[in-house]
Amino acid sequence: MKINAIITGSTGMVGKGVLLECIEREDVDKVLVINRSSAGINNKKLTEILHDDFYDLSSIQDQLKGFNACFFCLGVTSAGMDKAKYEKITYDMTIYFAETLLALNPDMVFFYVSGSGTSTNGKSRMHWANVKGRTENKILEMGFKDAYMFRPGFIQPMKGIKSKTGWYQAIYNVLSPMYPFLRRIFPSSITNTITLGQAMINIAQNGYSKKHLENGDINDAGG
Numbered sequence: 001m002k003i004n005a006i007i008t009g010s011t012g013m014v015g016k017g018v019l020l021e022c023i024e025r026e027d028v029d030k031v032l033v034i035n036r037s038s039a040g041i042n043n044k045k046l047t048e049i050l051h052d053d054f055y056d057l058s059s060i061q062d063q064l065k066g067f068n069a070c071f072f073c074l075g076v077t078s079a080g081m082d083k084a085k086y087e088k089i090t091y092d093m094t095i096y097f098a099e100t101l102l103a104l105n106p107d108m109v110f111f112y113v114s115g116s117g118t119s120t121n122g123k124s125r126m127h128w129a130n131v132k133g134r135t136e137n138k139i140l141e142m143g144f145k146d147a148y149m150f151r152p153g154f155i156q157p158m159k160g161i162k163s164k165t166g167w168y169q170a171i172y173n174v175l176s177p178m179y180p181f182l183r184r185i186f187p188s189s190i191t192n193t194i195t196l197g198q199a200m201i202n203i204a205q206n207g208y209s210k211k212h213l214e215n216g217d218i219n220d221a222g223g
Contacts, residue, residue, distance in 0.1 A: 002028070002029040003022070005022055006070045007032070012075075017194065021194060023041070030045050030047070032047045032049065038050065054096075061100065061104065075113065078127065090128070098139055111204070114132040114135065119132075120136060152191055191222075196218055
């Protein structure tokens with residue numbers, strides 16, 4: 001099956017990693033990225049829409065038809081952010097986006113990148129974990145052809161990708177030389193942008209036994 005994918009967050013580390021894998025895979029036919037600023041990548045299978053308001057997609061709806069996968073990699077850190085604002089971005093915006101795509105593409109497989117530690121029962125002490133868990137729960141019950149929640153922990157950026165969050169990148173810079181060793185010692189705790197992107201594409205085509213994927217599952221699906 002050929003994949004026609006929509007990607008959000010492709011200017012960020014995870015989204016760009018997924019985009020690069022989609023460009024290289026022959027079984028991905030076309031890719032649409034929706035960004036506020038350009039990802040700066042040109043490719044014959046890639047179309048980019050620059051759009052400021054992710055709470056109103058009405059002006060670009062016609063361009064969102066004809067896709068069978070969405071890799072939703074858009075997100076923000078909760079550090080220093082007001083709880084109400086974080087919930088509006090993480091839950092409200094994501095669900096509006098998902099509902100819009102579902103109405104236009106009822107046979108779509110939807111992937112949502114949350115994070116390790118996400119809580120689906122709402123009982124975490126961390127606000128972000130409960131908000132992302134509620135977002136996951138809602139997506140899974142919306143009626144997509146299929147949906148998968150990716151919960152990566154440590155992600156090693158590959159192919160020259162850098163994190164937009166400065167202190168994240170500083171950690172990656174320090175740990176990068178040790179990555180092969182750490183991956184062997186902690187195979188279920190560490191993944192990378194190549195494996196994550198490959199996992200999404202593989203699962204979009206063939207499915208997976210779990211709906212919530214931690215790093216070990218991502219490595220299994222993308223290996």
